[in-house]
Amino acid sequence: MKQLFRVNSQRMMKRLEQLAEIGRTAEGGVTREALTIEDHQAQMQVTKWMEEAGLTVYHDHFGNLIGRKNGNNRHAPAVMIGSHIDTVPNGGMFDGTVGVIAGIEIAQILKEAAVTHDHPLEVVAFLDEEGTRFSGGLFGSRGMVGKVSQEELWKTDEAGVSRLEAMRSFTLEPEKCGESVRGPGEVKVYLEMHIEQGPFLQAVNEPVGIVRGIAGPAWFTVKLRGEAGHAGTVPMSLRIDPVAGAAELIAKIEQICSQEAEAATVGTVGKIRAFPGGANVIAEEVQFSLDIRDTDLERRTARIEEVKAAAHAIAEKRGLQHELICHLVQPPVECAGHVIARMQEAAKSLGYAPPLMISGAGHDAMMMKEITDMGMIFVRCQDGISHNPKEWAEIEDISKGASILLETTLQYLAYQ
Incomplete structure (x- = not known):
């Protein structure tokens, strides 16, 4: 495979830096949660870049930002490149964003070189991949493949704003979401690059x-519910304290997810709140998030059942009420063999030999697997740090990943 086109590293880095200024925090990170003012500003900037790259831009009813360039056969299934531009609170400037910027870069190269191709190209910035605001990630990609329920539209953030209200504030029409679901045969292949x-x-x-x-x-x-009381007057032996129960359960979760040294199970408690939240008050209720992941579905299911049993036992011992509310359960997925092979072929033609690897993090690609074959390229990040202001990836590495993505995309577009 002869390399005919080159990505513009300087242009990609400039755009990454410019986007990082939207939602910049005092710590040097980025906070750009879904359906916020910052998200809107970022989408408007990305829209401008998509249009400069020759794409026709629109939002579907789930809020996904889509740029499309028709091919010679506009009715053929599209080659789709995607990722996301929303962030976790005080996150980094590369997570997800590198994939969207790389997709736009590929579209711009096709425009500048006047490349013709058979299949349409679509570049997508999926809405709310992170899921931090409404406790349900991969929203836009799940919506695109028909995996969003009506109940999810009524989920509220910490300020009591529902997802439905937030979507309408973006001039979206969530009642028409069903019209935006894509089916098998509409997308030829889905490609994603990510740190x-x-x-x-x-x-x-x-x-x-x-x-x-x-x-x-x-x-x-x-959720663990006990009995509120005065911090100074209720003896330790008479307390029904959900905070103490939560501490015991969290420690047990760590033990459950660490029991097999070589297993890929990981369990994370990333957010915890006590109610009513007074410094001199025994809490009445504690709520905390729980994220359990594994590449082995049977093993993950077993660990979840162990956590449920532990929650029941601890609550019973301490006289607490308990509840586990499920927000998202996705099975592990495999990337398509032919996509892996084409990426390897593209990499070899460029002089690279990228290793095969597993993603412990979830991505929009796993949802697109519902309707098409998919593949992913990972870019090295410094010290493996992400979801953190220290998140960093060198532009040289990003450019190498984008070059492999470009060559792979060209093959699937059937360019001339």
């Missing part, structure tokens, strides 16, 4: 990797 968010590529000293499978996430809210 690794882990230390593997740095450890093996490789700039990029090719993903062969994605671990399946399961997201829960755990």
Whole structure:
């Protein structure tokens, strides 16, 4: 395969830096949660870049930002490149965003070189991949493949604003979401580039990797309810304290998810709140998030059942009420063999030999697997740090990943 086109590293880095200024925090991170003012500003900027790249831009009813360039056969299934531009609170500037910027870069190269191709090209910035605001990630990609329920539209954020209200504030029409569901045969292949968010590529000293499978996430809210009381007057032996129960359960979750040293199970409590939240008050209720992931579905299911049993036992022992609310359960998925092979072929033609690897993080690609074949490219990130202001990826590595993505995309577009 002869390399005919080159990505513009300087242009990509300038756009990454410019987007990072939208939602910039005092700590140097980025906060750009879905359906916020910052998200709107970012989408408007990305819209401008998409249009400069020759794409026709629109939102579907789920809020996904889509840029499309028709091919010679506009009725043929589209080659889709996607990722997301929303962030976690005080996150980094590369997570997800590199994939969208790379997709726009590829479209711009096709425009500048006047490349013709058979299949349409679509570049997508999926809405609310992170899921931090409404406790349900991969919203836009789940919506695109018909995996969003009406109940999810009524989920509220910490300020009591529902997703439905937030979507309408973006001039979206969520009651028409069903019209935006894509079916099998509409997308020829889905390709995504993302920073690794882990230390593997740095450890093996490789700039990029090719993903062969994605671990399946399961997201829960755990609630423990006890009895509120005065911190100074209720004896320790008479307390029904959900905070103490939560502490015991969280420690047990760590034990459950660590019991097999070589297993890929990971369990994370990332958010915890006590109610009413007074410093001199024994809490009445505690809520905390729980994220359990594994590449092995049977093993993940077993760990979840162990957590449920532990919650029941601890609540019973302490006289607490307990509840586990499930927000998202996705099975592990495998990337398509032919996509992996084409990415390897493209990499070889460029002089790279990226290792095959597993993604522990969930991505929009795992949802697109519902309707088409998909593949992912990972870019090395410094010290494996992500979801953090220290998140960093070198533009040289990003450019290598984008070059592999470009060559792979050209093959699927059947360009001339």
